[in-house]
Amino acid sequence: MTRRCELTGKLPMSGQLRSHAENSTKRKFRPNLVRVTLMSETLQRAFKLRIAASALKTVEHRGGLDAFLKKARNEELSEQCLKLKRDIAKAGQEQATA
Numbered sequence: 131m132t133r134r135c136e137l138t139g140k141l142p143m144s145g146q147l148r149s150h151a152e153n154s155t156k157r158k159f160r161p162n163l164v165r166v167t168l169m170s171e172t173l174q175r176a177f178k179l180r181i182a183a184s185a186l187k188t189v190e191h192r193g194g195l196d197a198f199l200k201k202a203r204n205e206e207l208s209e210q211c212l213k214l215k216r217d218i219a220k221a222g223q224e225q226a227t228a
Contacts, residue, residue, distance in 0.1 A: 133160055135182040137189070137198065139206035168195040170214070172221045177214060 134141050140161040146154040162183040167176050171194060181189075189198045199207075199215040207215065 133163060134208070135161055135163065135185050136179045136208040136211050137181045137185045137202065137206070139208075140182050140185070170195050170218060172196050172218050172225070177210075179211070 132141075142161065143159040145157055145159055147157045148154055163180050164183055164186065165178065165180050166186060167178050168189065169176050177195070189195055192198045192201065196218050199211065199218060202211075202215070204212060204215075
């Protein structure tokens with residue numbers, strides 16, 4: 131499993147550690163991934179996702195998982211989140227017509 135945020139698409143970055151003597155050593159900057167369970171208000175279901183801590187703050191700021199997925203670009207989302215986004219949009223249209 132890659133170390134990738136399912137909502138924002140954050141990936142590990144590479145860089146260098148610099149000592150006091152300016153010696154350089156390669157290192158990885160990995161995203162702070164956490165396993166969380168988020169609730170979809172439209173679908174009335176909970177979903178387990180592996181997302182970055184910064185993405186969790188953004189989800190809370192935007193008003194929940196449904197609002198976040200509505201604004202998110204499709205290129206950043208994982209396959210599971212793309213399917214979830216389509217299901218939420220379909221359920222929203224059904225509620226609007228009913």
